[in-house]
Amino acid sequence: MSDFFNEFWGWYVAVITVLAIAGCAILLWSQSRQKLKLDKDGKLLDTTGHVWDEDLTELNTPMPRWWMGLFYLTIVFAVGYLVLYPGLGAYGGRLGWQSGAAYKAELKVADAAYGPLFDTYLRQDVRQVALDPQARAIGERLFLNYCAQCHGSDARGNKGYPNLTDDDWLYGGEPSAIKDTIMKGRHGVMPPMGAAVGSDRDVENVAHYVMSLSSAPADPIKVALGKGKFGACAGCHGMDAHGNQALGAPNLTDKVWLYGGSAETVMETIRKGRNNTMPAWGEFLGEGKVHVLTAYVYGLSHPAGVLAAAGAHAAPAPEVAAK
Amino acid sequence: MNAHAPREAVLKMYAARPDIHPREVQGRFATLRWVGVWFTQLLFYGLPWLRLDGRQAVLFDLEARQFHLFGLTLWPQDFIYLAGLLIVCAYGLFVVTAVAGRVWCGYACPQTVYTEIFLWIERRIEGRRSARIRLDRQPWNAEKLGKRGAKHLAWAAVALWTGFTFVGYFTPIRVLGHELATFTAGPWELFWVLFYGFATYGNAGWMREQVCKYMCPYARFQSAMFDRDTLVISYDAGRGEPRAAARGSAGAGAKGDCIDCGVCVQVCPTGIDIRNGLQYECIGCAACVDGCDGVMDKVGKPHGLIRYATENALAQHLTNAQVRRRILRPRVLGYAMVLAAIASVLIGSLLLRTPLKLDVIRDRGAMGREVEGGLIENVYRLQVMNTDGRAHRFRIEVHGLPSAAIADGQTIELAGASARAVPVRVRADPHAAHTGSNPIAFTVTATDDPATAVTEKAVFIVPR
Numbered sequence: 001m002s003d004f005f006n007e008f009w010g011w012y013v014a015v016i017t018v019l020a021i022a023g024c025a026i027l028l029w030s031q032s033r034q035k036l037k038l039d040k041d042g043k044l045l046d047t048t049g050h051v052w053d054e055d056l057t058e059l060n061t062p063m064p065r066w067w068m069g070l071f072y073l074t075i076v077f078a079v080g081y082l083v084l085y086p087g088l089g090a091y092g093g094r095l096g097w098q099s100g101a102a103y104k105a106e107l108k109v110a111d112a113a114y115g116p117l118f119d120t121y122l123r124q125d126v127r128q129v130a131l132d133p134q135a136r137a138i139g140e141r142l143f144l145n146y147c148a149q150c151h152g153s154d155a156r157g158n159k160g161y162p163n164l165t166d167d168d169w170l171y172g173g174e175p176s177a178i179k180d181t182i183m184k185g186r187h188g189v190m191p192p193m194g195a196a197v198g199s200d201r202d203v204e205n206v207a208h209y210v211m212s213l214s215s216a217p218a219d220p221i222k223v224a225l226g227k228g229k230f231g232a233c234a235g236c237h238g239m240d241a242h243g244n245q246a247l248g249a250p251n252l253t254d255k256v257w258l259y260g261g262s263a264e265t266v267m268e269t270i271r272k273g274r275n276n277t278m279p280a281w282g283e284f285l286g287e288g289k290v291h292v293l294t295a296y297v298y299g300l301s302h303p304a305g306v307l308a309a310a311g312a313h314a315a316p317a318p319e320v321a322a323k
Numbered sequence: 324m325n326a327h328a329p330r331e332a333v334l335k336m337y338a339a340r341p342d343i344h345p346r347e348v349q350g351r352f353a354t355l356r357w358v359g360v361w362f363t364q365l366l367f368y369g370l371p372w373l374r375l376d377g378r379q380a381v382l383f384d385l386e387a388r389q390f391h392l393f394g395l396t397l398w399p400q401d402f403i404y405l406a407g408l409l410i411v412c413a414y415g416l417f418v419v420t421a422v423a424g425r426v427w428c429g430y431a432c433p434q435t436v437y438t439e440i441f442l443w444i445e446r447r448i449e450g451r452r453s454a455r456i457r458l459d460r461q462p463w464n465a466e467k468l469g470k471r472g473a474k475h476l477a478w479a480a481v482a483l484w485t486g487f488t489f490v491g492y493f494t495p496i497r498v499l500g501h502e503l504a505t506f507t508a509g510p511w512e513l514f515w516v517l518f519y520g521f522a523t524y525g526n527a528g529w530m531r532e533q534v535c536k537y538m539c540p541y542a543r544f545q546s547a548m549f550d551r552d553t554l555v556i557s558y559d560a561g562r563g564e565p566r567a568a569a570r571g572s573a574g575a576g577a578k579g580d581c582i583d584c585g586v587c588v589q590v591c592p593t594g595i596d597i598r599n600g601l602q603y604e605c606i607g608c609a610a611c612v613d614g615c616d617g618v619m620d621k622v623g624k625p626h627g628l629i630r631y632a633t634e635n636a637l638a639q640h641l642t643n644a645q646v647r648r649r650i651l652r653p654r655v656l657g658y659a660m661v662l663a664a665i666a667s668v669l670i671g672s673l674l675l676r677t678p679l680k681l682d683v684i685r686d687r688g689a690m691g692r693e694v695e696g697g698l699i700e701n702v703y704r705l706q707v708m709n710t711d712g713r714a715h716r717f718r719i720e721v722h723g724l725p726s727a728a729i730a731d732g733q734t735i736e737l738a739g740a741s742a743r744a745v746p747v748r749v750r751a752d753p754h755a756a757h758t759g760s761n762p763i764a765f766t767v768t769a770t771d772d773p774a775t776a777v778t779e780k781a782v783f784i785v786p787r
Contacts, residue, residue: 035331062338064537066530144704144744149688153704153746158689 004090014089021078028071118288121295126175129295131307139296142289146281147297155300159259160276165300168256172245173301179294183287185280188248192273196232206230207266213241213253216261233270340533342459345442346452346589350613359430360439368484371491383493389740395673396740398710400680407669414662416541420548421655423631424555425607428542434534435606437485437527438592441478448474452589478528479520486520532593535606546603548658552649556609557632558587558598580624587611587629597629678711680742681767681777690786698750699785700730707735707767708742715769719747723763724783726752734770753785760784 004010047057085093092098121129129135144153150161157163162170170188171181197203202225209226210233212218230241236249243251250258258276259269281290299307373380375393382391390397397404419426428435449455449470458467491499494512502508503516526534535542549555563581581598588596590610595602597611615629636646686702694700709715719733730748737743749763760782769775 032336034334034336038332060334062334062336064533065337065339066533067537068337141744144746148686148704148746152688152702153686153744154702154748155746156692156700156702156748158692161688 007090010090012089014091017082017088021075025072025075028068028075032068115288118286118292122288122291126179126291126295126298127302127307129292130299130302131304132295135292135295136299139292139299142285142293143296146285147293155297162258163256164297166256167301168251168254169245170243170248170250170258173298175294175298177245178297179290181278182290182293182297183280183282186248186276186278188274188276188278190236190249190269190274192271193232194271197229197270202226202229203267203270204263206233206270207263210241210252210266211261211263214255214261216255218263341594343532343592343594344452344455344459345592345610346586346614347446348590348610348613348617350616352609353613356430356435356439356608360436363431363433363436364440368488371488371496379495379497381492382495385493396710396712398680398708400708401676404669404673407665411662411666411669414658414665416545417548417658418655418662420545421550421553421658422650423607424549424553425542425545425605428535428545428606429608432606434526434531434539435592435608437523438531440481441527442592444477444481445474448477475528478524482524482527483516483520485523486516486518489519490515532604532606535593536604542603542606548654550652550654551634552646552652554631554633554646555601556597556605556607556612556629557601557634557637558629559627559632559637560598561637563598563628580619580628582618582622584618586614586618590614601634677775677777678709679715679717679767679769679775679777680706680708680710681765681779682706682708683765683779683781685781685784690784694750697753699753699756699783700748700750701783703747703749703765703781705745705747705765705767706742707737707745709737710740711775712739714738715771715775718768718770719745720766720768721747721749721763722766724751724756724761726755727763727783749783751783751785756783756785758785758787 046060048060050058082088082091083093084095085097087093121132121135124132143151143155147155151157151164152161155164162168167173169177171177171186194203197206205222205226206229207226208218208222209230212223231239233241236247237243237252238249241252243249250256255261257265259265259274281293285293370381371379378391380391380393384391388399390401416427445455449458458470461467487499487503488496490496490512493515499508499512499516502512508516530538558581562579564579566579566581566583587598588594588611590613591597592608592610593604593606595604597605609631612629612631616626619626619628633641633646633649635641635649641649682705684704684706686704689702691699691701705719707717707719709717714737716734716736719729719735721727721729727749728751730750733745733747735743735745747765751761761784762780763783764778764780766776766778
């Protein structure tokens, strides 16, 4: 309940608070009347007695009494607040109000309002949701909020963050795989392979071999020498270098490069390895939102026409994706 | 050291509010003030009931973030117009105050207007000034209870209607009226109706001149706009003194016009004596002018013992024409010029504004990426807002770099009064740009109306 690690500090704060409030009341009461000198004619001096620049005097004009009432009202408010709400040291207040509980209550209200909509989508197949213009609009907003920081507003990725609009998938592009990725996150690790491959020259040769797989310009001699050393990589990427989606090992034969396809970059990847994380969103967003998000991401590489032809229950005429 | 030993007394630092029972007054300025009451209140109570194009004509829709002013719809991005409006109001106040003092306070300020209405109710129920003072002093009995109860009920009714009307500017008033009548209004609507109702009741019924004396900031800084040629409510001491009371002792030789009847004090809503000269409490309502003129009629003397006059006019005996000529002095002309300039800029920009808004946010995740053909690609998010009532198709173009082009052919469709974030990819040849940032600009144009176009600056980054 209270954040004090020691009971003393709760009492310390409470005593200071009570003294401060009582002090204000006493000050207000004691200063509401003042003994003043009378002048020779027995008249009350209506100035404070301060004189500046020879003749500037300060009037001692009384404030309106209702104003004093307002001051006392603040004290009444303070006492009422401290009784009802947390504030007096470790005391939690009669209402038992907590910011965490208030947040949860607000979430509950939001869930009650938007939950049914997401539940409707959750009951539909991802391919069908991807055809729904409203779901796509929701998905786009979710994507811009939660995914665009890494994958870019256009979902085409950045160095280290995969492009989500092409047909190349590290962990599979089926709706279930995409949903899994978003729900649970992914942790892609390529260990440093320099020692396993061999000398610096061997690393360079393997890099050239890997580049040749996707028809990138490479040195034929180095390619021939590197091919023999590729066995160290085949455990994950496969002998044919087509990768393994179960491990998240990329296909090395296409033109898609997560970290870059120049000789230097590929050599760096082999020598130092790569370590990459996609966070899990399931707990934060909830399955309903992730389902809609999955449909949006799936739709990025499957234009509406393709989706409809693939047998999804296409009902409304979908608008042409205008990104 | 002094023969008289200093005596002491206790000064109360908080004074009780003196009872002020303003006497009823009739005359030119009272009529003018009632014109002010009718004009402002017909406007205030009437406006929310007007309808236009199937919606409330004046509605400040906080939930949808749209301010409807007849045909005009303002968005949060148009907030600058509110600043402009406030500046225009301020300079309007400056001009009027420099020319004729606290005219706003005396005739149009809500505090004055509602006090006037509440006083009218008070008079209808409790009677004239003398009857009210008597009622005040008499012990609580059935008569006092009945009159006071009726008064407060009537006040509360006006106050609640005022609170209801005020909230009706922010939430559709017909719906609100129905909700209140069927006890289904939301807690916050109800709260604000009661809050503004209570504020009206408290300020116009109980606080009255205390608001002007102690709370109002304008009352205090208006004196900075005064000068010796500002028209203020003035007592012509040269004509009035010595007063009747003094005349008695000074003999028949001295003949001041003031008969010391006290009417000017009795009619004053702030309870001051204007014959003591200009005071900060004076709200410029001219009730004392009307009161004194009435008395002058009865004693057969000319009007104007208390009148609108400038300090210079009284001191130098200026004619009305001379006073009028002095209105066009540098201070007033300066205020008026600033007022005219800001007002015309405000109206001009309102008339010429484009019903389209654009914000460009560059993706911060990456500097830029290399794509096929050796081109560099940057990603932007364009927040396009169609503030027009109709749907439009918009074309997005980029310029500023010779080779820059948008990767996808860009046109978007936007429904009326809606906004959308559009991801846009811009590609450029790195050899035609420098490494680092290059200024570019986006232009969004309505395809059916080339005049509806907005350009926004951005930066294109070529990584090293």
